[in-house]
Amino acid sequence: MARxxxxxxxxxxxxxxxxxxxGACSSEQAGGTAEPTGAAEEGGSGDETIAIGFSQVxxxxxxxxxxxxxxxxxxxxxxxxxxxxxxxxQKQENQIQAIRxxxxxxxxxxxxxxxxxxxxxxxxxEAKSAGIPVVLTDRAVDSEDDTLYESFIGxxxxxxxxxxxxxxxxxxxxEGFQVVELQGTTGSAPAIDRKEGFATAxxxxxxxxxxxxxxxxxxxxxxxxxxxxxxxxxxxxLVFAHNDDMGLGAIEAIEAAGMVPGEDxxxxxxxxxxxxxxxLADGKINYIVECNPLLGPDLADIAKKVVxxxxxxxxxxxxxxxxxxxxxxxxxxxxxY
Numbered sequence: 362m363a364r365x366x367x368x369x370x371x372x373x374x375x376x377x378x379x380x381x382x383x384g385a386c387s388s389e390q391a392g393g394t395a396e397p398t399g400a401a402e403e404g405g406s407g408d409e410t411i412a413i414g415f416s417q418v419x420x421x422x423x424x425x426x427x428x429x430x431x432x433x434x435x436x437x438x439x440x441x442x443x444x445x446x447x448x449x450x451q452k453q454e455n456q457i458q459a460i461r462x463x464x465x466x467x468x469x470x471x472x473x474x475x476x477x478x479x480x481x482x483x484x485x486x487e488a489k490s491a492g493i494p495v496v497l498t499d500r501a502v503d504s505e506d507d508t509l510y511e512s513f514i515g516x517x518x519x520x521x522x523x524x525x526x527x528x529x530x531x532x533x534x535x536e537g538f539q540v541v542e543l544q545g546t547t548g549s550a551p552a553i554d555r556k557e558g559f560a561t562a563x564x565x566x567x568x569x570x571x572x573x574x575x576x577x578x579x580x581x582x583x584x585x586x587x588x589x590x591x592x593x594x595x596x597x598x599l600v601f602a603h604n605d606d607m608g609l610g611a612i613e614a615i616e617a618a619g620m621v622p623g624e625d626x627x628x629x630x631x632x633x634x635x636x637x638x639x640x641l642a643d644g645k646i647n648y649i650v651e652c653n654p655l656l657g658p659d660l661a662d663i664a665k666k667v668v669x670x671x672x673x674x675x676x677x678x679x680x681x682x683x684x685x686x687x688x689x690x691x692x693x694x695x696x697x698y
Contacts, residue, residue, distance in 0.1 A: 410441055416455075440661060469668050532647075541573070587600065591615070
């Protein structure tokens with residue numbers, strides 16, 4: 362640990378000069394990069410406090426809001442953490458800038474949820490050279506060098522897509538359903554993997570994906586894309602949305618077109634946040650596969666272990682469930698997110 366700390370301090374000192382040249386507006390350019398939320402001198406315990414920098418994708422959905430809250434509520438001074446948090450506003454360049462600022466600060470751990478899968482090797486190599494362990498949360502990176510990060514914590518997105526597709530095949534195979542797909546952010550791990558999983562599950566059935574476009578995981582864009590689908594096609598039977606928010610946007614478009622969501626057009630989504638679960642309970646969504654956003658406790662545990670020099674699992678997959686209308690009605694009263 363002593364050698365690692367010395368390395369971080371040396372790189373921090375050198376990087377600080379470069380960061381100074383960027384000027385005081387760099388945090389605004391990075392979407393509010395590296396804002397400390399629990400400085401050690403205000404309640405931490407000196408050397409026992411773990412300084413951790415976290416770069417979030419953005420605030421594009423209810424799921425993301427729940428994920429951020431879990432991290433901020435867990436990585437507190439009371440729990441032994443000094444958290445610096447940044448919102449990348451869906452831009453990879455903002456996350457890269459945030460990670461470099463955390464390296465300059467000499468934090469003990471860097472964690473982030475990557476906007477997209479590729480393009481991370483250079484900045485992760487910088488963190489590795491500085492002796493700072495990196496933990497990936499929610500989304501993975503596409504890199505041939507898995508020594509650039511200590512661990513990944515999140516869901517199996519391919520499995521989520523498969524679960525959605527298997528239910529669709531079980532319910533609707535033989536009915537010749539025409540399916541439209543609302544994809545997540547292009548190039549992101551959940552968009553790539555959920556698409557793959559769903560397509561694999563319906564292969565060999567008579568369900569056909571007739572169109573697939575990105576709605577960037579947002580309700581607004583999900584509605585806009587669905588409006589376009591409804592203008593283009595007269596015979597849409599099923600919507601597969603990569604998250605609840607895009608599915609909720611699709612509901613608005615379907616209702617505006619004078620149709621009944623969940624009946625005239627079936628809807629399957631992924632996430633299981635409260636708004637989505639309420640729509641499922643109301644019959645406007647037909648099936649939801651869960652993606653658990655409460656990753657704060659897992660991240661805290663991994664951060665403590667890597668700082669202590671302990672071995673950690675390379676891939677930690679959280680358990681996800683699935684809900685039909687009856688299960689949603691039962692789960693809603695005690696739902697945490």
